[in-house]
Amino acid sequence: MDVIREFDPWSDPLCTCPKKYGFNPYTGCPHRCIYCYITSYIPRAFDCRVKKNLIVRVERDLKRVDKRRVISMSNSSDPYPPMEAKLKLTRACLKLFTREGCQVQVITKSNLVARDVDLLSRMRCVVSFTVTTLDRNLSRKLEPRAPAPERRLKAMRKLSSAGVPVSLRLDPIIPGLNDIEIERIVKAAAATDAKHVTSSTFKPRPDSWHRVQRVFPEATAKLAPLYFKHGERRHNSRYLPRELRLELMKQVEKACAAHGLTFASCREGLQELTTGASCDGSHLISRKGPS
Numbered sequence: 001m002d003v004i005r006e007f008d009p010w011s012d013p014l015c016t017c018p019k020k021y022g023f024n025p026y027t028g029c030p031h032r033c034i035y036c037y038i039t040s041y042i043p044r045a046f047d048c049r050v051k052k053n054l055i056v057r058v059e060r061d062l063k064r065v066d067k068r069r070v071i072s073m074s075n076s077s078d079p080y081p082p083m084e085a086k087l088k089l090t091r092a093c094l095k096l097f098t099r100e101g102c103q104v105q106v107i108t109k110s111n112l113v114a115r116d117v118d119l120l121s122r123m124r125c126v127v128s129f130t131v132t133t134l135d136r137n138l139s140r141k142l143e144p145r146a147p148a149p150e151r152r153l154k155a156m157r158k159l160s161s162a163g164v165p166v167s168l169r170l171d172p173i174i175p176g177l178n179d180i181e182i183e184r185i186v187k188a189a190a191a192t193d194a195k196h197v198t199s200s201t202f203k204p205r206p207d208s209w210h211r212v213q214r215v216f217p218e219a220t221a222k223l224a225p226l227y228f229k230h231g232e233r234r235h236n237s238r239y240l241p242r243e244l245r246l247e248l249m250k251q252v253e254k255a256c257a258a259h260g261l262t263f264a265s266c267r268e269g270l271q272e273l274t275t276g277a278s279c280d281g282s283h284l285i286s287r288k289g290p291s
């Protein structure tokens with residue numbers, strides 16, 4: 001089975017991503033974010049495991065991929081789980097991508113990515129860090145096994161100063177939990193020299209809603225009517241009412257403008273908002289070939 005595949009998030013018409021590939025070096029993700037959507041389609045989703053014959057399969061897939069398209073690594077797992085420190089599978093894939101002149105977007109919550117600064121600074125790539133809160137206690141509840149936010153920011157700084165383009169994913173925003181931090185998070189990202197922010201509101205599926213509800217019963221009691229009475233359903237996800245999503249995204253847009261970053265929302269369908277050259281930050285990838 002192919003490991004580098006067309007990126008097609010549930011054929012969602014609201015997805016504005018450029019045509020790209022999705023690639024997950026690991027199956028499942030150990031960070032256990034309570035808002036995560038992968039539990040709706042990956043069995044044993046929080047049990048991170050190695051893909052069989054990964055490197056052989058990547059080498060095979062690289063023979064047919066269109067090198068003009070970005071390989072997004074990864075959308076259904078973090079490419080830097082703790083086991084990567086020893087296994088170095090993601091690192092091995094980055095070496096293959098460098099050899100082939102591929103364009104790569106790394107999406108992570110892990111500071112371990114900074115280990116690969118030697119490769120990343122020579123590649124055509126962008127590294128996108130998800131930071132949803134600067135509050136350690138809140139982070140422990142939202143993303144129990146992911147590295148602390150300050151470690152992610154430190155890694156962002158390290159990569160930026162080595163010339164690696166970096167962007168922020170402020171995603172998801174959950175009203176009543178992290179929306180009061182929007183300005184602070186964008187400011188902290190700007191201080192690392194990040195250039196772009198991709199943001200979106202929480203769009204729960206039944207399983208992620210129940211996890212968030214278990215950890216935050218009071219906040220979700222207030223959110224429930226917004227999602228289930230006044231909001232809308234798209235595919236199997238619940239959306240907040242449009243006006244509220246627009247208000248939240250406008251706050252991010254304003255913070256980005258104030259701190260000199262470009263901004264785009266992800267799968268919100270809000271035409272009123274400005275949008276960076278790409279929604280996902282892939283425009284930050286150098287057009288030049290590897291040095």
Ligand code: SF4
Nearest residue numbers: 029031032033036077
């Ligand atoms: S890092 Fe991403 S894929 Fe991993 S558990 Fe968190 S939201 Fe899910």
